[in-house]
Amino acid sequence: MADHNDPNAVNSIFSDIEVSGADLYDIFGFPxxxxxxxxxxxxxxxxxxxxxxxxxxxxxLYRIRVAPDRRIVRSEDDHxxxxxxxxxxxxxxxxxxALKPAEVRVTVDPGGRATVKFIGFSGGSFTQVIDTNKTVVxxxxxxxxxxxxxxxxxxxxxxxxxxxxxxxxxxPQFYHVPHTMPEARELPIPKTFLELExxxxxxxxxxxxxxxxxxxxxxxxxxxxxxxxxxxxDADGNYRFVYSGQDAQAGKNINAVILEVPLAYxxxxxxxxxxxxxxxxxxxxxxxHKVESIPDEPFWIERPLDFIDAIxxxxxxxxxKLVDTDGQAFADAxxxxxxxxxxxxxxxxxxxxxxxxxxxxxxxxxxxxxxALGLKCAFDHDNSPIxxxxxxxxxxxxxxxxxxxLFQDMRMPDDSWNPKGLNIPxxxxxxxxxxxxxxxxxDTTGTWPFGRRLExxxxxxxxxxxxxxxxxxxxxxxxxxxxxxQSLWDAAPIVPKTPxxxxxxxxxxxxxxxYLAEPHAEATGQKPPYP
Amino acid sequence: MSxxxxxxxxxxxxxxxxxxxxxxxxxxxxxxxxDDALVAPTDTETVTIYLDARYRRAMLTGDLGALxxxxxxxxxxxxxxxxxxxxxxxxxxxxxxxxxxxxxARILDAVxxxxxxxxxxxxxxxxxxxxxxxxxxxxxxxxxxAKGRHWGALAGLAYLHFKxxxxxxxxxxxxxxxxxxTAKEMRxxxxxxxxxxxxxxxxxxxxxxxxxxxxxxxxxxxxxxVDEHMAELLAVEGDRAGAAALYERILAAVARPExxxxxxxxxxxxxxxxxxxxxxxxxxxxxxASIRAGGVHYYHHLADFYAExxxxxxxxxxxxxxxxxxxxxxxxxxxxxxxxxxxxxxxEAAEWMDRALxxxxxxxxxxxxxxxxxxxxxxxxxxxxxxxxxxxINPRLSRFHVHR
Numbered sequence: 001m002a003d004h005n006d007p008n009a010v011n012s013i014f015s016d017i018e019v020s021g022a023d024l025y026d027i028f029g030f031p032x033x034x035x036x037x038x039x040x041x042x043x044x045x046x047x048x049x050x051x052x053x054x055x056x057x058x059x060x061l062y063r064i065r066v067a068p069d070r071r072i073v074r075s076e077d078d079h080x081x082x083x084x085x086x087x088x089x090x091x092x093x094x095x096x097x098a099l100k101p102a103e104v105r106v107t108v109d110p111g112g113r114a115t116v117k118f119i120g121f122s123g124g125s126f127t128q129v130i131d132t133n134k135t136v137v138x139x140x141x142x143x144x145x146x147x148x149x150x151x152x153x154x155x156x157x158x159x160x161x162x163x164x165x166x167x168x169x170x171x172p173q174f175y176h177v178p179h180t181m182p183e184a185r186e187l188p189i190p191k192t193f194l195e196l197e198x199x200x201x202x203x204x205x206x207x208x209x210x211x212x213x214x215x216x217x218x219x220x221x222x223x224x225x226x227x228x229x230x231x232x233x234d235a236d237g238n239y240r241f242v243y244s245g246q247d248a249q250a251g252k253n254i255n256a257v258i259l260e261v262p263l264a265y266x267x268x269x270x271x272x273x274x275x276x277x278x279x280x281x282x283x284x285x286x287x288x289h290k291v292e293s294i295p296d297e298p299f300w301i302e303r304p305l306d307f308i309d310a311i312x313x314x315x316x317x318x319x320x321k322l323v324d325t326d327g328q329a330f331a332d333a334x335x336x337x338x339x340x341x342x343x344x345x346x347x348x349x350x351x352x353x354x355x356x357x358x359x360x361x362x363x364x365x366x367x368x369x370x371x372a373l374g375l376k377c378a379f380d381h382d383n384s385p386i387x388x389x390x391x392x393x394x395x396x397x398x399x400x401x402x403x404x405x406l407f408q409d410m411r412m413p414d415d416s417w418n419p420k421g422l423n424i425p426x427x428x429x430x431x432x433x434x435x436x437x438x439x440x441x442x443d444t445t446g447t448w449p450f451g452r453r454l455e456x457x458x459x460x461x462x463x464x465x466x467x468x469x470x471x472x473x474x475x476x477x478x479x480x481x482x483x484x485x486q487s488l489w490d491a492a493p494i495v496p497k498t499p500x501x502x503x504x505x506x507x508x509x510x511x512x513x514x515y516l517a518e519p520h521a522e523a524t525g526q527k528p529p530y531p
Numbered sequence: 532m533s534x535x536x537x538x539x540x541x542x543x544x545x546x547x548x549x550x551x552x553x554x555x556x557x558x559x560x561x562x563x564x565x566d567d568a569l570v571a572p573t574d575t576e577t578v579t580i581y582l583d584a585r586y587r588r589a590m591l592t593g594d595l596g597a598l599x600x601x602x603x604x605x606x607x608x609x610x611x612x613x614x615x616x617x618x619x620x621x622x623x624x625x626x627x628x629x630x631x632x633x634x635x636a637r638i639l640d641a642v643x644x645x646x647x648x649x650x651x652x653x654x655x656x657x658x659x660x661x662x663x664x665x666x667x668x669x670x671x672x673x674x675x676x677a678k679g680r681h682w683g684a685l686a687g688l689a690y691l692h693f694k695x696x697x698x699x700x701x702x703x704x705x706x707x708x709x710x711x712x713t714a715k716e717m718r719x720x721x722x723x724x725x726x727x728x729x730x731x732x733x734x735x736x737x738x739x740x741x742x743x744x745x746x747x748x749x750x751x752x753x754x755x756x757v758d759e760h761m762a763e764l765l766a767v768e769g770d771r772a773g774a775a776a777l778y779e780r781i782l783a784a785v786a787r788p789e790x791x792x793x794x795x796x797x798x799x800x801x802x803x804x805x806x807x808x809x810x811x812x813x814x815x816x817x818x819x820a821s822i823r824a825g826g827v828h829y830y831h832h833l834a835d836f837y838a839e840x841x842x843x844x845x846x847x848x849x850x851x852x853x854x855x856x857x858x859x860x861x862x863x864x865x866x867x868x869x870x871x872x873x874x875x876x877x878x879e880a881a882e883w884m885d886r887a888l889x890x891x892x893x894x895x896x897x898x899x900x901x902x903x904x905x906x907x908x909x910x911x912x913x914x915x916x917x918x919x920x921x922x923x924i925n926p927r928l929s930r931f932h933v934h935r
Binding site: 176177179180181182184216218219220221284285287288289291321 | 574575576579612613614615616617619620644645647648651709710711712713714715716717719720746749750
């Protein structure tokens with residue numbers, strides 16, 4: 001996922017909310033292997049295929065925002081709460097003042113022609129109208145060749161999405177949850193990688209094998225709290241994994257904006273700016289603009305803050321409303337809880353205190369289940385033998401528990417991510433999720449978390465943030481790919497013996513632009529059974 | 532052609548208007564629902580989608596009878612599913628729309644999930660408006676807006692400012708409400724444009740009203756409600772023949788009794804007594820049918836009908852009092868005052884009009900009625916003052932008036 005079906009305004013898990021092209025799915029980004037004409041960065045923003053793959057909604061506007069920067073240099077190794085807030089403050093200052101993101105803006109007219117605007121790049125701004133569903137090479141004012149594809153493709157995301165929702169007891173994936181019951185979305189049951197004994201609401205039921213995979217049931221009467229005290233085990237003493245390893249996105253299509261852009265077009269100092277920060281946004285046209293009326297002036301006397309916000313928007317954007325943002329995989333669904341008001345992209349530093357508390361809440365659930373599997377956990381759960389449903393209401397109490405999760409280096413399995421052998425620091429979760437951007441290091445392969453390549457199993461890598469990267473498995477330190485290692489699951493007392501998510505996409509990726517595979521043949525007008 | 536025919540026409544062809552398109556989609560949803568959607572075993576999604584589609588069809592087509600007939604089905608649906616909060620809210624909205632305010636309040640009072648969501652909170656504020664509790668309504672709207680800038684709350688607050696005479700602020704709030712709507716909500720946008728037009732019309736700004744109505748028509752084409760507003764504007768502008776033709780066209784698709792009454796009164800002004808009589812009789816029959824079916828929605832219209840169309844003061848007073856028992860606000864107080872005047876009781880009429888004016892309402896039509904009542908009650912100074920107020924608010928007040 002990165003963040004399928006969020007925010008709630010476009011969360012089509014709810015039966016009465018139509019799937020919307022404003023629902024952003026993923027933003028991929030990595031250095032291109034094609035170095036003809038210099039370094040290039042690949043950016044691919046994917047979103048729901050509505051009306052159908054290859055046909056885009058003419059009421060929507062997409063932005064891929066791009067902010068080149070120097071690589072983060074760690075000035076301190078202080079893992080205190082004060083250091084954390086200094087980091088957040090530094091990010092805030094950078095994104096509010098220093099960085100002035102450029103952007104690629106795309107709209108598609110009802111006839112299927114896409115208007116692509118390159119705005120604010122050092123290589124010059126320009127606009128071109130192109131056909132959709134075709135690769136087009138555009139020339140910038142400075143002569144840079146930019147590849148563009150706007151249209152339908154196969155969904156590059158491969159993931160056991162129902163497994164993730166099972167792990168967080170997210171009811172709308174499994175049950176009909178009325179809108180008048182927002183409290184019945186994430187149910188008050190410990191989050192966990194292992195099924196809980198007696199968690200009949202979410203445990204796999206062989207009598208209804210597709211429950212949560214297209215089949216929804218009526219939500220039983222509450223209370224829904226779990227009252228057990230142990231993980232479920234079968235007769236052989238095996239835990240039951242909440243994940244299946246199956247690809248819920250197999251056979252699905254998306255619409256996408258895909259770019260391959262020379263780094264020299266993105267920044268005037270490509271040797272200095274080695275990191276390309278990118279995130280996507282979807283906007284929906286305001287009703288007033290739809291009827292081509294003159295928009296009303298901002299009501300600055302009554303809404304001064306809105307007026308200040310509006311100043312930052314150009315005339316075109318004032319005619320749209322922001323719906324969704326997408327930067328880091330899982331930043332929304334796991335950490336921002338899909339709230340409409342939390343669609344902030346790079347500006348998610350405002351949410352930093354919430355982020356710390358939410359991470360602690362996840363840690364209380366996932367952490368003990370990691371430990372139960374015999375793995376070392378980075379979250380301090382007081383050696384709890386069982387997952388706990390607990391909210392930390394204060395950053396002061398949450399922070400000590402998540403400190404290691406936030407500040408540990410996310411070790412890579414080998415050195416292949418750093419082909420030049422440069423002195424590039426490993427990424428830490430705090431840097432990965434705040435700001436909520438895809439931060440592509442052009443001196444790496446761009447594999448997550450140094451970007452995001454199509455073949456990355458990013459959902460499983462996300463789970464590894466809860467592992468203690470100082471621990472060892474088979475004589476080797478933990479790393480971001482550990483949970484993708486089949487031998488780990490073969491040795492673990494668990495069924496099914498599978499990595500959480502599939503290891504590769506159902507369709508091979510292309511070796512050349514636009515990299516994402518051709519869309520599947522599909523029936524039109526059908527709502528997918530699940531995201 | 533009826534609205535159902537509009538929706539059914541041309542199965543392969545794209546609907547000609549947004550209205551027809553939406554209605555066709557609703558019809559398709561209803562048609563695709565299982566025949567036994569409301570027969571156990573069923574599930575929340577099936578029940579909710581089916582009943583919501585039936586509700587939307589009734590609302591869109593202005594079919595109050597269908598709306599009333601839907602309620603037992605909602606009750607049945609509530610009994611079939613484990614968490615019927617959405618259906619309780621739907622039932623409360625239905626009751627509100629049919630002017631069964633006590634029922635709506637009782638549902639919201641009893642079902643916490645229904646009153647706690649934004650739509651439920653807006654409905655609570657709307658109930659306060661209907662009961663004349665304007666300060667409380669405004670506080671509720673503002674609280675909702677502070678939480679999430681709900682367009683319905685902005686529109687509700689705008690209406691309060693409209694009624695209390697701050698037209699500029701009302702229009703700004705309507706515009707703010709519109710600014711919250713997207714291209715996926717064009718009917719709601721059109722409804723707001725109609726409200727802005729009504730606001731302009733109430734102040735004599737006919738051209739501005741026309742512009743808003745035209746924008747509503749562009750935003751959501753084919754909607755009879757837009758035509759109905761345009762017909763009023765035509766009549767007020769003096770194009771009575773044009774207005775009558777438009778009302779005739781609307782009535783061919785939406786046979787609501789209040790539309791028959793309006794057309795009948797228009798024909799009276801046009802001095803076509805035969806046609807006037809025909810439509811007024813149809814209006815009365817429609818009102819009576821609704822009352823016989825247990826409805827209370829038309830009490831207000833009946834008070835007006837017997838005060839203005841087929842004048843019978845005693846009956847006007849009777850219906851006005853019944854309406855007042857449902858909801859006491861400046862509108863129902865003024866209606867009773869007017870009915871009392873028609874019944875030859877100007878003293879009592881003046882007392883009720885004083886109550887209405889004490890609410891702080893500033894409405895040209897109401898001030899004009901007050902002027903007449905106070906004159907009849909031997910209060911010439913108050914009468915003159917109200918006449919001046921009326922003219923100040925709307926110097927182009929027409930004899931043709933639509934209750935909204």
